[in-house]
Amino acid sequence: MENELREYSVGELARTAGVSVRMLHHYDAIGLLKPAHVASNGYRIYGYAEALKLQEILFYRAAGMPLREIAEVLNEDQPLQRLLIHRQTLAKGLTDQAAMLATLDRTIAHLSGEAPMPIEDLYKPFSAQQQADYEDWLVETYGPEMAEAIEKARKHAEESPEGFSENRIKRLREIETALVASYEAGATPESVDLSAHQNWVSDMWGQPCDAQAYKKLSELYLAHPDFIARFETLSKGFSQWLSTAMTAWSERD
Structure with missing residues (x-):
């Protein structure tokens, strides 16, 4: 005040x-x-x-x-509406840039004689260094509460018999494959059922992923270029579609 x-x-x-x-x-x-x-x-x-x-x-x-x-x-709309529109524009720009980076990286790898990354590699756990880098970025971006959430998720993963197992990775692959198929078939983000994906996230976290947390996750997926690049590798434009679908699912009645 x-x-x-x-x-x-x-x-x-x-x-x-x-x-x-x-x-x-x-x-x-x-x-x-x-x-x-x-x-x-x-x-x-x-x-x-x-x-x-x-x-x-x-x-x-x-x-x-x-x-x-x-x-x-x-002179148009209200400040909140203007800023929401501007945020959407920036998010789309970030998505487009990450998609271009993903394409550029694949082209560089091809010209350098490197083998393209198999799609299965998208489902391998992050290296220890990658995981640490992402966790630092999350805490810096979302604050101390994120550090507590990360610690809880880490503890759950260590105590869970399944951990980040092949079975859990296989389920994620199946879920995302089905979502990509819906996206490429022309399904609108508001029409897809994301209960399996939300349940998978809850399972990974070791705690419920409620509507608010799921919506925050949808924002996270468009906040870091690495996440965007990963989804763009699955299908061009999929990152924006998935984030929009997750937001719509979290706001359903």
């Missing part, structure tokens, strides 16, 4: 946002970001709403959007 009531001079807002005062003056001049009010001494004063708007402008600028288009976007 304190932050929402705070006011910033043009210099303070510039320092906080990491932009120049000149830029803020320009945004004011073209009507893109007006101050909340102008003090009696002529200083521009910005509030919390203006700081949020500046953050949104910087999101769009980072994506390469011209100021004229940003002004048009800001």
